[in-house]
Amino acid sequence: MKTRDRIIHSATELFNDQGEPNITTNHIAAHLGISPGNLYYHFRNKEDIIHSIFEQYANHLTASFTPWRNGENNLQDLMGYLDAIFYLMWQFRFFYANLPDILSRDELLQQKYLKTQEQMRTTVFTLLNSLREGAFLTANQDDLPDLGHAIKMVVTCWIPFQTAQAANARITKALLYQGVLRVLFLLKPYIHPQATEQYQQLTQHYRQLTQSVE
């Protein structure tokens, strides 16, 4: 791995494990066993590193959410979406944990973030619409933007909400799968009668994951 990539990789790991506010560029350099000067050859400062991590986040966002196939395979589509959400929350959990603070320090990053959010709004709407056309959801089309908004809010807020609700809450994979179950719950009242069994399978699948992962 190139030094630049190793820096991004280590920084993500340290931010995730110890919280972004507690990590300086010196910590990152020390963790890699390189001099601060070497790190500064690749990145101007910590914000610069965060920008590169954000680019990875944005790339994952584009890559993980493949276009939905008009309700051809609802269960796989929804599961693919939920798995991608879980992956992003876990891989970039420091970002979710401290979002308003990180964005308030960096106007350019805020703009980039808003662009990805716009993209996500379209993605969620397309998925919900595909599930509706595939007779998996019974929601009116008029309700889909609001439903998508409610889902996006759970995804964005799950980590900070948990952090506020428990003293010294540790962000574990199990906790994030609970977040996935909260997203599924929002769909529950809209599930088409003929899709009830599939919905229960999905719920069961993620409930098991909350128990089997650390």
Added chain:
Amino acid sequence: MKTRDRIIHSATELFNDQGEPNITTNHIAAHLGISPGNLYYHFRNKEDIIHSIFEQYANHLTASFTPWRNGENNLQDLMGYLDAIFYLMWQFRFFYANLPDILSRDELLQQKYLKTQEQMRTTVFTLLNSLREGAFLTANQDDLPDLGHAIKMVVTCWIPFQTAQAANARITKALLYQGVLRVLFLLKPYIHPQATEQYQQLTQHYRQLTQSVE
């Protein structure tokens, strides 16, 4: 008003208007035209003032949510709840805006907060149950805790979510009424057919408020 109460009042106002992290005890003293020494006679430090504001918040919480009357008057019960939520979000918006940060600095406050949240969980459940018994909601009783959780999450996260979603988002009353509409949307799929009209009245009422307030 006693000096002690004036300090609490001014601090709340300044925190709400300019953000809690940007306000020091010196700002509060200057705003009141009293000496820092006079302020320190009443409060040891800023955390101490925040504790007193939190007590007001907790008192409002207890006072605003009166016991529900077993579905005797669903519309008034739900409206009373939504109005109380709006009032708390507006009156203590600095607290919602910066919750994880404020709580992480103060273990005692975190404990007090968790106690109020426990209380809120019961309150929301009692309300939802009353609405179910009054044939306003059709939800299964098993779903009520999850539905209550989803509502609590919107209320807790609405302000930080908005702050992250828009550059320099201003927290206005209109924005908070939009949050109230998001709570109402969560109930929508559970509305009893005979309560549809009442639900639409409520939605209309809060939608008008998003347009008529600043």
